Amino acid sequence: MTATSEELIVLVDDDGTAIGTLPKPLVHHGETPLHRAFSAYLFDDAGRLLVTRRAAGKQTFPGMWTNTVCGHPGPGEDDATAIARRAEFELGLRVGDLREALPGYRYRAEFRGVVENEVCPVYLGRFAGTPSPDPAEVGDWRLLDWAAFRRRQESEDGDTWSPWCREQARLIEAAGLVPAA
Template sequence: MDATAPQDRDAADLVVLLDDDGVPTGTAPRAEVHTTDTPLHLAFSCHVTDGAGRLLLTRRALGKRAWPGVWTNAFCGHPRPGEDPVDAVHRYAEHELGLVLDHLEPMLPDFRYRAVDASGVVEHEVCPVWLARATAAPQLNPDEAVESRWVTPRELRTTAEVAPWALSPWLVMQLEQLPVGASALDAVGDHV
């Protein structure tokens, strides 16, 4: 059975809650976990490149609870309890962007952050960061993303330096943790 079939999606749409050491402590419904007092939970973030070495940015749907309309990396998501992280990345790539990924590698396996948006909604995640390569152009799910754009790694870094407020805070923090000249983002064609 398809893991994203509608009858399964609601029952299985849980996030994994974590203690301060990153150890699972339980679950919570994804639709209810993001509030002004969001508990630490497991997520992931994925950067997607094309054959030309460009990176995909997406603009979050305007109906999103947190950071609506903000430009960010290709996509983010939450592994379900017991779900292999690689499977979760592939599931979200297909659901949010209609993408099939033909390569996937970890970039920041220990990335963790907490950020508060303008409405007070908190993101508080242990959020491993992945780099993937797309095999086709994205087909945006309008519930997830309203726009997309391919940019060079240099363009992305410049935007983060001069206008960090225009990007999601997790994207800016990820770029700060990837050393310039030594990261997969700066040599994306060599890594995927």
């Protein structure tokens, strides 16, 4: 995406079929339309999960800890390409060994009057490189083994973790998909 291009979000119907697009700044508000997204959980070679804290200036769920990278595939863009694009843009990382974990995941969540309403397949994979976050996207990051990640999620109350990350982590565990260290 060039500096002058506009990020378009793919709107979908209840079956996940694309029905149009909107510029990203027009999508997220109190009545956010259903749209395509993705969540990726990326691990280093030692099996540690890279978790990120959303930048304080983000429009949606600012300052919350979450999975490695979330985002929206553009029109005609497959999820793997979108995940690689966002991991490079947000964190300066390369992505590999990507596999779909929760293909039918969908959620709706609200924080401070802004709603997320997404058909959001969840992926597991590996990353290569050292995180070098864009401060407009990522406020902080940590490498945690899965057990430490889940302990933090379950022990920290309130708005510490994004609601989708909490729910996805439970579903990943329930499906027996937690990667071995």
